[in-house]
Amino acid sequence: MSAAPRSAPPPSPAHTATSRFEGGFEGRGLICIRSERIVFAHLDLALSAGEALLLLGPNGSGKSSLLRLMAGLLRPAGGKLAWHDGPVADEPERHRARTRYVGHTDAIKPVLSARENLTFWARVCAGPDDTRADLDTRVAAALDRLTLSHLADVPGRMLSAGQKRRLNLARLLAAPAPLWLMDEPTTALDVGSIAILEEILAEHRARGGMIALSTHQPVTLPEARVLNLDDYAVEQAGAWGLPGNAHPDEEMPV
Numbered sequence: 001m002s003a004a005p006r007s008a009p010p011p012s013p014a015h016t017a018t019s020r021f022e023g024g025f026e027g028r029g030l031i032c033i034r035s036e037r038i039v040f041a042h043l044d045l046a047l048s049a050g051e052a053l054l055l056l057g058p059n060g061s062g063k064s065s066l067l068r069l070m071a072g073l074l075r076p077a078g079g080k081l082a083w084h085d086g087p088v089a090d091e092p093e094r095h096r097a098r099t100r101y102v103g104h105t106d107a108i109k110p111v112l113s114a115r116e117n118l119t120f121w122a123r124v125c126a127g128p129d130d131t132r133a134d135l136d137t138r139v140a141a142a143l144d145r146l147t148l149s150h151l152a153d154v155p156g157r158m159l160s161a162g163q164k165r166r167l168n169l170a171r172l173l174a175a176p177a178p179l180w181l182m183d184e185p186t187t188a189l190d191v192g193s194i195a196i197l198e199e200i201l202a203e204h205r206a207r208g209g210m211i212a213l214s215t216h217q218p219v220t221l222p223e224a225r226v227l228n229l230d231d232y233a234v235e236q237a238g239a240w241g242l243p244g245n246a247h248p249d250e251e252m253p254v
């Protein structure tokens with residue numbers, strides 16, 4: 001697996017639900033320090049169109065930290081993240097437009113209905129060519145796909161944990177982007193919902209989308225590259241020989 005050639009055309013920040021994604025994403029020599037402890041070091045990763053990366057490792061090994069780092073929510077202590085057409089640090093806004101992060105906390109506004117929550121997201125992430133009708137169509141399709149249509153008018157605060165998680169996943173369809181970063185996305189999902197999630201992951205990859213996903217449960221992700229965070233753990237005693245540009249981690253505002 002390697003990043004796409006640097007000459008590949010950049011994807012537009014906005015995408016229709018059916019357009020094909022191009023390009024690639026990579027990290028080189030990544031170092032993560034949290035609470036003055038090296039969580040991982042010298043970590044390389046690369047994703048090309050259609051590829052998936054499965055993040056494994058015990059509690060505390062750094063799976064969530066790596067996903068937050070890839071999302072631009074945590075600054076690496078060392079190393080670089082880049083798209084095929086340039087470093088993330090050069091164009092953070094473009095990186096945000098190309099990335100969708102599904103973390104442990106469901107980003108749902110409690111007073112808005114399920115449909116209003118999704119419409120909000122679709123509008124925030126809309127491209128210049130998206131019409132109101134396009135967004136409404138995408139939101140309705142996302143609700144339908146995650147079997148939430150019957151709950152479209154229910155306020156977020158009244159949804160169950162699994163329904164909230166499904167609504168959070170529906171954001172991926174309501175606001176398309178090439179790189180999905182997913183932290184234990186099966187949490188609270190029933191068996192049927194996990195099957196739907198697996199279908200959605202496969203469809204995203206078939207369109208050229210990329211996925212990095214952490215999990216403690218089996219998730220069907222055919223031919224995914226496996227990255228075990230334990231392989232990048234560092235013996236802390238006497239192992240502080242960090243590169244000159246290393247600095248403590250820093251949480252970025254979401």
Ligand SMILES: Nc1ncnc2c1ncn2[C@@H]1O[C@H](COP(=O)(O)OP(=O)(O)OP(=O)(O)O)[C@@H](O)[C@H]1O
Binds near residue numbers: 034057059062065
């Ligand atoms: N907000 C934070 N501030 C400081 N240190 C943190 C913070 N969040 C996590 N850590 C530390 O970073 C290290 C990696 O944690 P992280 O959550 O990335 O691991 P994980 O592999 O995702 O764990 P889990 O499987 O339990 O979700 C741990 O040592 C943890 O204590």
